[in-house]
Structure formats: C-alpha cells, structure tokens
Amino acid sequence: MKRYSALSLATEGLRGHRGWTPAWRKARPNDGYDAIVVGGGGHGLATAYYLAKNHGICRVALLEKGWIGGGNTGRNTTAVRSNYFYPESVALYDLALRLYEDLSRDLNFNVMLSQRGMLIAAHTPMQMEICARIANAMQLNGVDGELMGAEEAVKRAPLLNQDPQARFKCMGGVWQQRAGVARHDAVAWGYARAASDMGVDIIENCTVTDLLVEGGRITGVETDMGTIRADRVGLAAAGATPGLAAMGDVRLPIHNYALQAFVSEPVKPMLDIVLLYLGTGTYVSQSDKGELVIGGGLDRVPTHGQRGNLPAQETVLSGLLEMFPAFAQLKLLRQWAGVVDVVPDSSPVIGPAGPEGLFLNCGWGTGGFKAIPAGGWLLAHLLATGAHHEISRPFDLDRFARGRLIDEAAGAGIAH
Amino acid sequence: MQVFTCPFCGPRDETEFHFAAEAGKERPQPAEETSDADWADYLYFNDAPRGPAREVWVHVTCGEFFLMTRDTVTRAVSEVAPLPGRGE
Numbered sequence: 001m002k003r004y005s006a007l008s009l010a011t012e013g014l015r016g017h018r019g020w021t022p023a024w025r026k027a028r029p030n031d032g033y034d035a036i037v038v039g040g041g042g043h044g045l046a047t048a049y050y051l052a053k054n055h056g057i058c059r060v061a062l063l064e065k066g067w068i069g070g071g072n073t074g075r076n077t078t079a080v081r082s083n084y085f086y087p088e089s090v091a092l093y094d095l096a097l098r099l100y101e102d103l104s105r106d107l108n109f110n111v112m113l114s115q116r117g118m119l120i121a122a123h124t125p126m127q128m129e130i131c132a133r134i135a136n137a138m139q140l141n142g143v144d145g146e147l148m149g150a151e152e153a154v155k156r157a158p159l160l161n162q163d164p165q166a167r168f169k170c171m172g173g174v175w176q177q178r179a180g181v182a183r184h185d186a187v188a189w190g191y192a193r194a195a196s197d198m199g200v201d202i203i204e205n206c207t208v209t210d211l212l213v214e215g216g217r218i219t220g221v222e223t224d225m226g227t228i229r230a231d232r233v234g235l236a237a238a239g240a241t242p243g244l245a246a247m248g249d250v251r252l253p254i255h256n257y258a259l260q261a262f263v264s265e266p267v268k269p270m271l272d273i274v275l276l277y278l279g280t281g282t283y284v285s286q287s288d289k290g291e292l293v294i295g296g297g298l299d300r301v302p303t304h305g306q307r308g309n310l311p312a313q314e315t316v317l318s319g320l321l322e323m324f325p326a327f328a329q330l331k332l333l334r335q336w337a338g339v340v341d342v343v344p345d346s347s348p349v350i351g352p353a354g355p356e357g358l359f360l361n362c363g364w365g366t367g368g369f370k371a372i373p374a375g376g377w378l379l380a381h382l383l384a385t386g387a388h389h390e391i392s393r394p395f396d397l398d399r400f401a402r403g404r405l406i407d408e409a410a411g412a413g414i415a416h
Numbered sequence: 417m418q419v420f421t422c423p424f425c426g427p428r429d430e431t432e433f434h435f436a437a438e439a440g441k442e443r444p445q446p447a448e449e450t451s452d453a454d455w456a457d458y459l460y461f462n463d464a465p466r467g468p469a470r471e472v473w474v475h476v477t478c479g480e481f482f483l484m485t486r487d488t489v490t491r492a493v494s495e496v497a498p499l500p501g502r503g504e
C-alpha cells in the first residue's frame with residue numbers, strides 16, 4: 001500500500017497525480033474464509049480491520065450488497081460525541097471517541113475529525129435541569145461535559161434567535177468540547193483501505209441471500225456470487241439485519257424508520273460548533289464546504305424505503321428557522337433519508353444470536369456513526385474469541401429477557 | 417403528506433396516526449407461567465418485514481386502534497379494518 005503523507009502528496013503533485021493506485025483491491029470471493037462480515041458500512045468495515053489488526057485474522061471476506069459506505073454510513077450527518085447517560089453507554093461511546101481521536105494516524109487516512117464542540121441547547125428551566133443532569137452524569141462517568149448559561153451559549157452560536165419574543169429563546173445548555181464531526185466517506189474508505197492492505201477481501205455488489213446452518217452451527221452464507229464458507233459470521237447490516245437474522249431463525253427487537261438529512265447551499269463560515277436544540281429537536285453544523293448539514297427526528301412511519309416524508313421535513317426545517325431566523329434565506333441543495341434500525345431502549349445490540357458462530361452488531365438507530373470504531377472493535381473481539389468484550393456484554397440481546405435495558409432515550413434523551 | 421384512512425373517521429393526514437405494533441401478537445397468559453424469554457418476545461421482538469406488513473395503528477384523533485395492511489417499502493396501504501370484535 002502506498003502510504004499517504006505530505007511528501008507523497010507533493011511528489012504526486014509534481015508528477016501530475018498519475019501515480020496513485022486504488023485505495024483497496026476489488027476482490028472476488030474465494031470459497032472459504034476464517035470469518036465473514038456482512039455489510040460494508042462503517043461497522044462492518046471496522047470489524048474487518050480490527051479482526052486483522054487486533055487478532056491477526058486476515059482471511060476475512062467483507063460482503064457488501066451495493067458499494068461500501070452507501071448505507072447509513074454515507075447518509076449520516078456525522079456528529080461524533082460521547083455525552084450519554086448510563087455508564088455502559090459512556091464506556092462504549094467514549095471508547096469510540098478515543099479511537100476516533102487517533103484514527104487518521106492509525107489508518108493513514110485523514111478522517112477529518114474536527115472536535116469543534118457540541119452544544120445541547122435548552123430554552124426552559126426544566127430543560128436546563130435536564131442539561132444539568134446530563135452534565136453531572138458525564139462528569140461522573142469521567143467524560144468532559146459542562147453546563148453553561150445563555151450568555152456563554154450564545155457566544156458560541158451568535159446567530160441564535162435572540163428576539164425577546166422568540167418562542168425557543170436559548171437559556172444555555174450542556175457542552176462537550178471533544179464532540180464534533182468527521183468525514184463519513186473517509187471513515188468507510190480509510191477502514192477499507194487499511195483492511196484490504198492486511199489481506200481482507202472487500203467484495204462489493206455481493207448480496208447475502210441466505211445463512212447456511214448445519215447442526216446448529218453457522219457454516220457460511222449464500223450470495224448472488226455463490227456460496228461462501230466460514231464458521232464465523234458477523235452481521236452489521238443496519239436496517240437489513242432483521243431480515244438477515246431471520247434467515248438464522250433469530251428475531252430482533254428492531255423497528256426500521258427513515259431518518260432524513262438536509263444540506264443547504266454553501267455559505268461563508270457562520271457556525272463553528274455542532275448545535276442540537278432540545279426544544280425543536282433540530283440539529284445543525286456547517287461543513288468544511290460551507291453547507292449547513294441539518295437533521296432532526298425520525299419519520300414516524302416504519303419503513304424499509306430510503307425516502308423521507310414531508311411532515312418530518314417540515315418539523316425539522318421549521319425548528320431550524322425558529323433557532324436561526326437568518327437561515328430562512330438559504331436554499332436547500334439536497335435532502336435524503338436512510339433506514340435506521342431502532343431498538344426500544346435506543347441502545348445497540350452486540351453479541352451472539354441463534355446458531356453458534358453467528359454474531360450481531362446492529363440497532364445503532366439514529367446514532368451509530370460516532371460508534372463505528374467501537375462497534376468494529378467489539379464485533380471483531382466476538383468473532384475472534386467467541387466471547388464478549390466487557391464493554392459489549394451489557395449490550396447483548398439477552399438484556400431484554402433479563403430486564404436490563406439501557407434506556408438512553410429516557411436517560412440522555414438521545415437524538416444522534 | 418400521506419393520507420391514511422381510519423376505519424371510523426375516514427381519510428386523514430398521516431400526522432394524526434401512530435404506529436402501535438405488528439399485528440398478530442398474542443399476550444402470553446397467565447403471567448405467572450410465562451417465561452422471561454416469552455414475555456420479552458411479546459414485548460420487544462418483531463419481524464420488521466420488508467414489503468407487505470399487517471400492523472396495528474391508532475388514530476390519535478379519535479383514539480381507536482385498528483388494523484392496517486401496507487407495504488413497508490412503497491408505503492402503499494392496501495387495507496384498513498377495525499380490530500376483531502370492534503366492528504361497527
């Protein structure tokens with residue numbers, strides 16, 4: 001693999017950029033592997049990478065139905081943070097954030113992590129109490145979090161609506177400095193390139209159509225490119241996971257919903273933080289190109305179609321204009337949706353399921369981009385050792401029968 | 417805006433409706449003899465079908481629950497009906 005560096009960039013610049021080679025090999029499936037990972041989103045790609053890097057398991061096939069990063073990983077609004085409520089969640093999301101902090105160096109691929117800070121803003125005394133509770137929980141969990149008042153908050157987002165008559169006038173909020181954004185495609189491509197370099201076969205346009213189970217053990221998968229054998233299979237297919245798991249007679253506590261995002265025309269820098277407003281449910285950041293990247297709540301109709309509906313659009317955008325009246329002048333450039341896999345307690349499902357050798361990493365719902373390095377790390381651990389890492393243990397499917405839910409919707413009021 | 421039809425009130429905007437559950441779940445009885453796994457299955461686990469689906473929805477405006485048969489990819493609704501025993 002050709003290493004990327006300032007020197008290689010300069011040299012290539014002088015040679016007219018003719019010496020670059022593809023970042024990962026276009027592989028065709030062999031008939032046998034040590035492990036198969038289904039789904040070429042961030043979680044699947046990170047799993048393949050950590051299988052090779054942490055466990056020395058390199059005979060790995062990563063099977064992706066379309067192109068890598070074409071699912072939710074390439075459709076998300078890239079907010080990265082670890083301001084959760086329960087210790088189990090903080091252990092998980094802060095592992096991810098710590099891995100993100102070193103990821104560009106680790107992968108030799110610039111994932112453009114920008115820890116510009118994130119404000120969860122409140123507009124009522126009750127919401128300020130919620131923010132204080134989140135800040136306290138974060139500090140108790142050993143994560144950076146701080147409560148701030150209106151003046152400090154408005155300093156960080158000066159265009160916020162400050163009309164005394166404003167319906168959602170900002171009262172302050174909770175701040176996480178280490179939160180921010182990263183480049184979603186780069187995360188997918190960086191993991192793919194580094195995994196491929198260690199021998200992982202990244203196989204695109206390959207749809208898994210069945211799981212092969214013999215005598216209670218997984219023995220491989222059926223695909224539209226033929227049968228591929230392995231005695232360990234990891235599923236990381238977001239909204240498609242329930243359908244895949246059903247092929248192994250596994251039911252999941254998942255409903256699929258569409259989640260939308262919006263991008264405005266590019267403008268000069270005017271918002272250098274990530275802002276989530278509790279009152280409107282809308283959140284926004286400005287990309288390096290100058291576009292506003294806008295998101296909000298789910299469409300409330302369960303669906304497998306990657307399209308958003310109009311009522312959710314109206315809610316998100318009217319919320320944005322309440323927060324920033326000046327944005328009314330902007331034109332929207334693009335709007336899209338991804339199918340997110342939502343679990344009743346808004347926490348992921350990581351662990352074994354059904355036939356021996358089958359493992360899941362799904363249920364990330366609206367917030368799994370920030371978790372990609374950890375999700376991959378933990379699924380790789382499961383595939384390699386057959387046992388939970390201590391951080392993934394609480395997220396096992398058995399928590400539903402044990403009544404040990406990790407209810408982040410109630411705890412942190414998670415959005416994304 | 418999609419329009420759903422409440423079997424009691426007729427066609428209304430989608431925002432007046434809530435998805436409640438997948439249809440056909442039966443509450444395990446009696447509670448004392450129900451295993452944790454069966455109870456969890458009833459409470460939390462679904463099929464999340466891709467394509468044709470039978471679901472229970474509520475029309476929030478009138479408060480009635482009813483059955484809706486629709487396609488989860490195209491979102492086309494093929495049938496709405498009152499819950500069994502709740503007709504007329």
Ligand SMILES: Cc1cc2nc3c(=O)[nH]c(=O)nc-3n(C[C@H](O)[C@H](O)[C@H](O)COP(=O)(O)OP(=O)(O)OC[C@H]3O[C@@H](n4cnc5c(N)ncnc54)[C@H](O)[C@@H]3O)c2cc1C
Pocket residue numbers: 038039040041042043044063064065066067068069070071072073074075076077078079080206207208209236237238239240244259260261295336337338339340361362364365366367368369370371416
């Ligand atoms: C609009 C939007 C905004 C979001 N914003 C944020 C945010 O700000 N911060 C955050 O942390 N998270 C956010 N998320 C959530 C985040 O995008 C996801 O949780 C995360 O990307 C999930 O990654 P994944 O690898 O599990 O799934 P995906 O990236 O969806 O990858 C799954 C892959 O599996 C493939 N697949 C499916 N079926 C098969 C099959 N049969 N065979 C082979 N391959 C198959 C799919 O093609 C897909 O590429 C957002 C999501 C959306 C939709």
Ligand SMILES: [Zn+2]
Pocket residue numbers: 422423424425426475477478479480
């Ligand atoms: Zn009605």
